[in-house]
Each structure stands twice: as structure tokens, then as C-alpha cells.
Amino acid sequence: MTQIVAATGNEAVANALRQVEPDVCAAYPITPQTELMQRFSSFVSDGKVKTELILVESEHSALSACIGAAAAGGRVATATSSQGLALMWEMLYIASGFRLPIVMAVVNRALSSPINIHCDHSDAMGARDSGWIQLWSENAQEAYDNTIQAFRVAEHMDIRLPVMICYDGFIISHSIERIEYLDDDVVKNFVGEYKPLYPLLDVDNPKSYGPLILPDLYMEVRRAHAEVYKNVAKVVLEVAEEFKKTSGRSYGLFESYRLDDAEIGIVILNSAAGTTKDVIDEYRDKGVKIGLLKPRLFRPFPYEEIGKALKHLKAVCVFDRADAFGGSFGPLYLDIATSLYHYRKKPVLINKIYGLGGRDYMPEHAEAVIEELIKIAKTGRVRSYKEYIGVRE
Amino acid sequence: MVTPLNLKELSKKELRFTAGHRLCAGCAAPTVVKMILLAACDYPVVVASSTGCLEVSSCISTYTAWKVPWIHSAFENAAATLSGVESMYKALKKQGKIDKEIKFIAICGDGGTYDIGLQSLSGAMERWHDMLYVCYNNEAYMNTGIQRSGATPTYADTTTCPAGSVIPGKPQPRKDLTKIMAAHGIPYVAQAAPSHWPDLMKKVRKALEIPGPKFMNIFTPCNRGWRTRTDDAILLSRLAVDTCFWPLYEVEKGVVRVTYKPKEKKPIEEFLKLQGRFRHLFEPGREQLISELQRMIDENWERLLKEEEIFASKEEEKEEVVK
Numbered sequence: 001m002t003q004i005v006a007a008t009g010n011e012a013v014a015n016a017l018r019q020v021e022p023d024v025c026a027a028y029p030i031t032p033q034t035e036l037m038q039r040f041s042s043f044v045s046d047g048k049v050k051t052e053l054i055l056v057e058s059e060h061s062a063l064s065a066c067i068g069a070a071a072a073g074g075r076v077a078t079a080t081s082s083q084g085l086a087l088m089w090e091m092l093y094i095a096s097g098f099r100l101p102i103v104m105a106v107v108n109r110a111l112s113s114p115i116n117i118h119c120d121h122s123d124a125m126g127a128r129d130s131g132w133i134q135l136w137s138e139n140a141q142e143a144y145d146n147t148i149q150a151f152r153v154a155e156h157m158d159i160r161l162p163v164m165i166c167y168d169g170f171i172i173s174h175s176i177e178r179i180e181y182l183d184d185d186v187v188k189n190f191v192g193e194y195k196p197l198y199p200l201l202d203v204d205n206p207k208s209y210g211p212l213i214l215p216d217l218y219m220e221v222r223r224a225h226a227e228v229y230k231n232v233a234k235v236v237l238e239v240a241e242e243f244k245k246t247s248g249r250s251y252g253l254f255e256s257y258r259l260d261d262a263e264i265g266i267v268i269l270n271s272a273a274g275t276t277k278d279v280i281d282e283y284r285d286k287g288v289k290i291g292l293l294k295p296r297l298f299r300p301f302p303y304e305e306i307g308k309a310l311k312h313l314k315a316v317c318v319f320d321r322a323d324a325f326g327g328s329f330g331p332l333y334l335d336i337a338t339s340l341y342h343y344r345k346k347p348v349l350i351n352k353i354y355g356l357g358g359r360d361y362m363p364e365h366a367e368a369v370i371e372e373l374i375k376i377a378k379t380g381r382v383r384s385y386k387e388y389i390g391v392r393e
Numbered sequence: 394m395v396t397p398l399n400l401k402e403l404s405k406k407e408l409r410f411t412a413g414h415r416l417c418a419g420c421a422a423p424t425v426v427k428m429i430l431l432a433a434c435d436y437p438v439v440v441a442s443s444t445g446c447l448e449v450s451s452c453i454s455t456y457t458a459w460k461v462p463w464i465h466s467a468f469e470n471a472a473a474t475l476s477g478v479e480s481m482y483k484a485l486k487k488q489g490k491i492d493k494e495i496k497f498i499a500i501c502g503d504g505g506t507y508d509i510g511l512q513s514l515s516g517a518m519e520r521w522h523d524m525l526y527v528c529y530n531n532e533a534y535m536n537t538g539i540q541r542s543g544a545t546p547t548y549a550d551t552t553t554c555p556a557g558s559v560i561p562g563k564p565q566p567r568k569d570l571t572k573i574m575a576a577h578g579i580p581y582v583a584q585a586a587p588s589h590w591p592d593l594m595k596k597v598r599k600a601l602e603i604p605g606p607k608f609m610n611i612f613t614p615c616n617r618g619w620r621t622r623t624d625d626a627i628l629l630s631r632l633a634v635d636t637c638f639w640p641l642y643e644v645e646k647g648v649v650r651v652t653y654k655p656k657e658k659k660p661i662e663e664f665l666k667l668q669g670r671f672r673h674l675f676e677p678g679r680e681q682l683i684s685e686l687q688r689m690i691d692e693n694w695e696r697l698l699k700e701e702e703i704f705a706s707k708e709e710e711k712e713e714v715v716k
Contacts, residue, residue, distance in 0.1 A: 054476060
């Protein structure tokens with residue numbers, strides 16, 4: 001029976017981890033993730049899970065321990081934010097290179113400097129090319145649901161890759177929402193028994209992890225690695241389909257909101273999508289044909305599917321909660337632009353950088369952008385392709 | 394049955410680190426690895442290595458010299474990586490999915506231990522993981538081309554502290570990592586050298602029998618880095634011990650015990666003169682540098698003997714109380 005609760009995003013993800021009950025978890029405190037592993041630690045102390053908890057001395061060691069534990073042959077999870085993810089950077093590539101199905105909650109927070117504990121996406125965006133699958137979550141319910149599905153995706157025999165579940169720091173991690181929890185045994189059945197692949201602890205069949213591969217073979221290894229990512233979207237959809245049967249909640253590669261008959265659109269990740277959808281409803285009431293696309297599977301990026309979903313629009317604004325300093329546009333914009341580039345007829349594409357370091361994203365920001373998109377659709381004239389919004393200039 | 398640590402019995406055992414690795418001729422590291430794995434011959438083991446000579450030379454492309462499960466993930470994190478492996482072992486054992494008694498051993502160079510890996514090592518020891526961490530100590534970053542490390546001894550010439558006309562090699566003293574590890578309050582810490590192989594293997598075996606975190610620092614001559622004859626590794630190891638440059642001792646539950654005392658302590662010149670990295674010390678006008686090194690070694694050795702004495706007298710007191 002579904003349990004309806006009022007809980008924070010961190011509480012919800014901690015509960016998902018309790019229900020999944022990984023064999024090993026590693027944790028190191030960092031705001032705003034801390035509460036999540038703190039709650040999980042209570043589950044360990046109270047005997048609600050049998051998980052071996054490794055309370056490491058840094059995030060670098062957290063992920064290193066997860067790599068060791070996953071290679072040893074069991075289910076593994078961890079969580080981090082911001083500087084913690086930055087400190088893990090070296091090991092992110094090694095976790096994916098080893099094809100280890102580690103699940104990690106990333107509670108999105110700005111990167112230093114200046115140091116700031118509040119939400120933006122620069123942490124996870126910095127890790128977008130590290131070979132991890134990334135599932136983004138609008139609210140606590142999605143963070144909870146994505147966490148449960150992440151284990152199935154990561155551990156799928158066609159994939160065996162690490163997965164990050166991203167949700168907004170404080171806005172989601174610390175706000176109380178209505179959440180539907182699945183029953184413990186439903187979650188246990190859904191994730192199923194862990195199937196080890198080449199476990200280090202199989203001492204009778206010794207394996208070596210982490211060889212030196214020189215120019216004679218390195219490129220072939222990486223080429224083969226690239227091939228794995230082609231399987232991900234299919235598996236994410238299969239798992240989502242099965243999850244729908246269990247929970248009644250449906251998930252895709254992205255959420256398409258009032259987009260089919262739209263003329264203008266907004267692409268936006270995570271919690272700000274909620275606010276934007278409300279504003280879109282207001283404009284729809286006024287007769288403006290506008291829709292929204294919210295990526296869920298951001299890595300590997302489903303170029304084809306997203307291109308198809310957006311190509312019919314006249315004007316699209318991509319919102320980025322992170323800038324790529326010294327680069328051309330925000331990271332999400334670049335991928336959306338790539339998805340559309342090959343179409344002869346494609347929307348005009350503009351980019352807004354918003355909400356850095358926890359700056360509030362307000363309905364009036366969405367309204368101003370929609371007004372701008374209406375003008376672009378009408379006149380074809382673009383005032384500025386990229387700008388910061390909600391900022392004192 | 395416990396395999397006795399003698400050549401007759403050990404020679405019958407399978408080598409779990411095979412020939413065909415690509416370490417340099419005369420390198421002491423594979424000798425040390427073989428000794429460790431032979432001492433552990435009664436157990437299945439899982440080994441972790443940090444990036445370094447041993448790692449790059451033992452597992453290349455589709456070849457591996459390891460007949461035991463082995464993992465290398467990065468440079469600074471072998472202890473953290475192995476702590477994950479050991480935790481998974483505990484988890485699966487608790488669940489009844491594994492019944493074997495497996496031992497966990499990290500074998501890492503001094504760069505990966507003294508310097509970049511110190512935090513990871515310290516954390517793993519403090520968390521009391523059941524593992525033996527071994528530093529095969531060749532006193533510099535040999536894999537990247539002989540750069541100074543925290544383990545490089547004073548006045549040694551390396552590529553980043555070259556002996557010049559003004560600065561005579563590494564100006565600073567080496568870090569006393571063995572003492573730092575003993576200060577963690579872990580149950581067993583030891584220094585060993587391959588020239589004294591029964592001592593080395595006894596220490597490995599003792600460490601493996603003690604539950605919890607253990608650390609061993611093993612002197613591992615490097616002919617390329619030290620610019621010595623290819624076949625002098627064991628001779629240099631013996632001279633390091635006999636000059637008290639590398640004392641053999643253990644700290645068991647806080648009690649210091651010197652496991653080998655040279656009958657006649659040799660002057661440090663005998664160790665230095667065989668090595669290109671100390672050649673500049675024998676140039677005219679630099680005699681005081683050698684005497685300074687001798688003074689440092691003497692002080693260190695005497696301090697160690699005093700520490701042993703303090704513990705020995707305490708042990709005697711305890712015995713008297715018991716009587």
C-alpha cells in the first residue's frame with residue numbers, strides 16, 4: 001500500500017536508500033547533502049538496514065571506497081554536492097571506466113569561489129562528460145522515484161554504469177513536500193537481487209582491475225566504452241515502464257509539457273520547471289501556444305528524441321542554472337543546439353542564465369522570457385542570444 | 394596447517410606474483426611483493442595498489458602478473474579503495490554470501506603513501522578496516538623519473554632536488570611515516586627490509602593474524618633511482634639496516650620492539666658510497682654533510698632504543714606486579 005507522507009527531498013532519498021538497502025554506502029558531510037546521509041546513518045544505527053557504512057575522510061575517498069566496494073561485488077551508493085563532487089572528479093571517470101553500477105545522489109549546489117551553499121547546477125554540469133548517467137529530478141517525488149529506478153538502470157547487464165540522481169539543493173533537498181512512498185517489499189522486489197559481474201571477492205577466479213592501457217589499445221577500449229551509452233535510453237524507458245506498473249507514475253527520457261501544438265518553448269531542468277509550468281498555464285489560458293521540455297536523462301543526452309520534440313517550434317529559450325565561463329553558452333543550451341542543428345527548419349534558440357548560487361527564480365522571470373519568445377516568434381528578431389536574468393547589472 | 398616460514402616449505406608454494414612483469418632488472422619491489430604474498434600463502438588475499446612502478450609494470454593491457462584479485466584505481470587512494478573492498482567483504486560475509494577468510498593487503502609506493510595518499514591511508518587506519526597496508530619504499534617518485542618525495546632522505550640527489558653547486562640535494566629530513574602510523578594507535582606497525590627476509594615475512598604473517606588496521610614500511614632499493622649496480626638491491630638493503638639508516642622494528646599495541654640490532658653499527662659512508670644519488674657528498678669540502686647525516690642517524694637510532702627500553706621496563710614492572 002502506498003504511504004503518503006510530508007517529507008524533504010533528502011528524507012525521501014534517504015528513505016529510498018533504506019528501502020533499496022545497498023550492501024555498502026560511503027558518506028562524507030557536505031551541505032546540502034549532509035541531511036541525507038545523516039538520516040541514512042540513523043537507519044544503520046537503528047538496525048533498519050544491514051548496510052556497511054563507511055564514514056570516510058573526504059569525498060575523494062568516498063568515491064574511491066565505492067569503487068572498491070562495487071568492484072568487490074555488491075550494491076553501492078553514496079551522495080554529495082558541489083565541492084564534494086568536484087573533489088571526486090578524478091574518480092568519477094574511473095568509476096565509469098570500470099563500468100561500476102554505483103548510485104550517487106547529487107544535491108545540486110553552486111561551486112566555489114565565492115563559496116556558496118545554495119542551489120545551482122554547476123556541480124553536476126562539471127561532471128557531465130565523466131561517463132556517468134545523469135537523471136534530473138524536479139521535486140522530491142521525482143528524486144525518490146529516480147533513486148529507485150537508478151539502481152535498475154545502473155545494474156542492467158547491457159549498461160553497468162554509475163548513475164547520478166540530481167535534485168536542487170535546499171529548494172528540493174530541504175523543502176517539505178507531499179510524497180508517495182512505495183512499500184518496502186515493492187521497492188525490494190523492483191530492484192531485485194544484485195548480480196555481481198567479475199567480483200574481486202571471487203578469489204578462486206582472480207581478476208585484475210585498473211590496467212595500464214597504452215596507445216596500442218586505449219582507443220579501442222574507449223571506442224567500445226562509447227558504444228555502451230547507446231543502450232542507456234532504451235533501458236531507462238524499460239525501467240520507467242516497469243516502474244509505472246508498480247507506482248502509477250510515468251517517466252520518460254524527458255518531460256514534454258503542452259509542447260505538441262506549441263509554437264514557442266522553454267527548456268529547463270529540475271525545480272524551476274515547476275514554476276515555469278504554472279506560468280505556461282497562465283499563458284495558455286491567454287491563448288499563447290507555449291510548452292516546456294524538462295530533460296530527465298541528461299547523460300547520455302537523447303539528442304534525437306529531444307531534437308524531434310523541439311524542431312517544430314518557432315522560438316525556444318534554454319534556461320541554464322550554470323554558466324560555462326569562457327565558453328559560448330550554458331551547458332544545456334549547447335546540447336539543445338546540437339540536437340537541432342541538423343534540421344533545415346529549426347527554432348530560434350536563446351539562452352538565459354538564471355538562479356546561480358540560490359538566486360530565486362520567480363514567475364516574473366518566466367513571464368519576461370515568454371514575452372520575449374512571443375516577439376521573436378512574431379518578428380524573427382533576436383535582441384540577445386545569451387543573457388543573465390534575475391541579476392543586478 | 395600453517396606453512397612454516399622456511400625456504401624448504403616456501404619454495405613449494407605457488408608464486409602469486411608471476412614472472413613476466415615489466416619491472417626493471419634488479420628492482421627490489423617484486424622481491425618484496427613475492428615475500429609478502431608468500432608470507433600470506435595460507436590465505437586467499439585481495440591486493441590493492443596505487444599508481445606507481447609496481448602498478449604500471451604488473452598489469453598492462455591484457456596481461457597481469459597478479460594471480461590474486463588485484464585492484465588499482467588511482468594514485469592517492471589505495472587505502473580508501475581497499476577499505477571499500479573490505480567493507481563489501483564484511484557486508485557479504487554478514488549476509489552469508491561469502492564464507493572464506495580473506496585477507497586484504499595494499500602495496501603502494503612511498504609517493505602514494507607518504508605524500509599524496511597519506512590522507513586516504515590515515516582515514517582507512519582510523520576507521521579500523523581490517524587490512525595490511527604496505528609501503529614499498531624506494532625513497533622517491535621513481536615511476537615519473539626520480540622526483541623527491543616525503544620519504545627521500547636528506548641530501549639525496551633527485552631530479553627535482555638535484556645536487557647543485559649551491560644546494561646539495563634534498564635539504565629537508567625525510568618524514569618518519571612509521572612513527573606517524575604508530576601514532577594512529579593501530580594494533581601493528583613495522584619496518585622491514587628484504588635483506589632480512591625471515592624478519593620481513595614474520596612481520597607480514599603477524600600483521601595478518603591481528604584483526605584491524607596494520608601498516609608496514611618496507612625498504613625497497615631502486616637501482617635506477619639510486620644509481621647503483623643492478624644486482625645490489627639486497628646488499629644495499631643489508632647496509633641500510635647495518636648502518637641503522639633503516640632500523641628494523643615493530644610497534645605492537647603501542648609497544649616498541651627493535652627486531653634486529655646490528656652487532657657492529659657500520660658507518661653511514663658504507664651505505665652512501667655505493668649510490669650515485671649520494672656521490673656529491675664525497676666531493677672535497679662536503680665532509681660535514683656526511684657527518685651531519687651520521688648524527689641524524691645516530692640520534693634516531695638512540696631514540697628508538699630508548700623507546701624500546703621504556704616499554705621493556707614497563708613490561709618488567711607489569712610482570713613484577715603479576716608475580
